[in-house]
Amino acid sequence: MGQYILKRLVSLIPIIVGISILVFTILHLVPGDPASIMLGTNATPEAIQALRESMGLDKPLITQYLNWAGGLLVGDFGQSVHTGEPILPEILKRFTITLQLTLLATLIGWGIAIPIGILSAVKVHSPLDVIVRIIAMLGISVPNFAIGTLLLLGLSLYFGWFPPIDVVHFWDDPVEALKVYILPAVTMGIVLAAGIMRMTRSAFLETLDKDFIRTARAKGNNEWKVVIGHALRNSAIPVITLAGLQIGYLLGGSVIVEHLFSIPGLGQYILDGIYQRDYPVVQGGVLFVALVFVLINLLVDIIYTWVDPRIKY
DSSP, X not given: OHHHHHHHHHHHHHHHHHHHHHHHHHHHHSSSOHHHHHHOTTOOHHHXXXXXXXXXXXXXXXXXXXXXXXXXXXXXXXXXXXXXXBHHHHHHHHHHHHHHHHHHHHHHHHHHHHHHHHHHHHTTTSHHHHHHXXXXXXXXXXXXXXXXXXXXXXXXXXXXXXXXXXXXOTTTOHHHHHHHHHHHHHHHHHHHHHHHHHHHHHHHHHHTTSHHHHHHHHTTOOHHHHIIIIIHHHHHHHHHHHHHHHHHHHHHHOHHHHHHTTOOSHHHHHHHHHHTTXXXXXXXXXXXXXXXXXXXXXXXXXXXXXXXXXXXX
């Protein structure tokens, strides 16, 4: 196992390099000069050129990339053009906020999806199964910003409740933190639950048709003992795979939800960098999310061996 993890970590290097090249190239293909945008329309050509030189934008693209990548190797993500502050500490600070939001959304999504998905598979073709499938389809079809907007409008108009603006961490005050994160977490968790619910139902339907399940039933085991004791772990692999991917998507795709609920997470930080044409912020933020995403995929592969001992690396 240790050798496998080491090989996977080494294999991440070309992936991260490829992502960094892609992000760097796409951002520099965007029309417009960051220096001109930052200084405004009244800036003189001399001032624009001086800013371009200070930002290194006057050098060839390959040189700009190598300078940026060289800094990454020593943990230097550069400095924000807009604020002049180092980027990595700000990314880590914002990431703790996004991570708390993502974990709460994941708990909500799994708590809804897995029990209902199992129940839907056990009661296949029943009215309950039909309702679950309709709800899952709606959850996948409706975008999360629409769900979040409806939640905000409903709670504010009918109940007069607005979520707190000031961010509080769970380790400082769990109750206040829950008030801050619960609405955006529910917004993200509903979309997450829809996909997990469908995958859980599909995986359980396939497993419940296996010979070993029929044997377990023939031995006189209670139906729920068969489902939980025999079918659960054997159905978990595709569900874990999808869950791992969705957690990665939540970390990187929380931009709109964070913006909607005014949460200063990593997604909001990257979005602000896009608005301000702050290339180092966008490059560093996207690369950090990509690194977390591939590490989550590695963790999912390791979890496989615990869920299914037949899997060996």
